[in-house]
Amino acid sequence: MNNPYYVLGYDIGGTKVAICLAVCNELNEDGALIPARIIASKRIPGGSKQGPDTAVPQMKEAGAELLKENGVEIKDLRAVGVCAPGPLDVLSGEMLVSPNMPLWDRVPIVKELENYFEVPVKFENDANGAVLAEYLFGTARGKKNAVYLTMSTGVGAGVIVNGQLVTGHSGQAGELGHNILDINGPQCGCGMYGCFEAFCGGKSFEDRAKAAARADENHPLRSIEVIDGDIDKLCVRVIRDAAIAGHEEAKKWWDEFCMRLAQGIGIAMMTFNPEIVVLGTIAIHSQELLLNPVREYLPRFAWKEMRNDCEIEPSILGTKIGELAGVAVALYTD
Ligand SMILES: [Zn+2]
Incomplete structure (x- = not known):
């Protein structure tokens, strides 16, 4: 019964x-x-x-x-x-x-x-x-070792190892978004410099692009056609699409985004040996436009023993x- x-x-x-x-x-x-x-x-x-x-x-x-x-x-x-x-x-x-x-x-x-x-x-x-x-x-159903990255305004992270949520001594573990990828990197909302989130959080990425464009009246990001001179319209999606269409400066920004995401995922792979890494919002909207360059960069950040066993997938749960x-x-x- x-x-x-x-x-x-x-x-x-x-x-x-x-x-x-x-x-x-x-x-x-x-x-x-x-x-x-x-x-x-x-x-x-x-x-x-x-x-x-x-x-x-x-x-x-x-x-x-x-x-x-x-x-x-x-x-x-x-x-x-x-x-x-x-x-x-x-x-x-x-x-x-x-x-x-x-x-x-x-x-x-x-x-x-x-x-x-x-x-x-x-x-x-x-x-x-x-x-x-x-x-x-x-997406991680049935997988006992999984990492989830929210990939929205910030980079929130949750980790499951051997079927257990990783919580740590005081419940704070798994803050992968605030691993430092570059000590000389941009300041993060948390106060530290060069966090994974400072590079790949949607808000931080957009704020940096807008600040760069505002600081220089000839900045090449200003020439992205679809924003029509309105710097406030610079966002992850606009820069991604311009990069795919061949805009040289947008390509640099999008390439850095993908490289830093691969770096962040590489750290997660080397630390937890997950069988799946599930990515939220930005990956759901970008799919292979994001995942292909990330997979290309990953050999720079994780052993093949970790990569071969691990899928990288957008979330199917969405909103x-x-x-x-x-x-x-x-x-x-x-
Ligand atoms: Zn941070």
């Missing part, structure tokens, strides 16, 4: 909180076990920007509503998972204040939700949630990954 049960997943983002209800442990028509199936989701607009006094009560209410609307009794709820942008105090279950979360100073989100739902509440940063989502539902991350955190047991 199998007993289906339910989990709720929360993904706290800068502009919204996504909540997702999943049923777990069902059998399909052939009697095979389905680990988890998403049955409903909701979004609360506002997210972390509006502060905990407003957001936390809304999160409780919306979770309870989602259960009610789907006929789920609270006794059938087994666990809740919460993902949020770091830094977090995972051990105490508290959100910490940061430039992205200025109002969330030591907010005991785990205790708040545990008291409300009376089930275990698990808590991870969003990149760790994302690697768990890839591992349970996505759904946030919702699934909360559910994955709820389901994951170490």
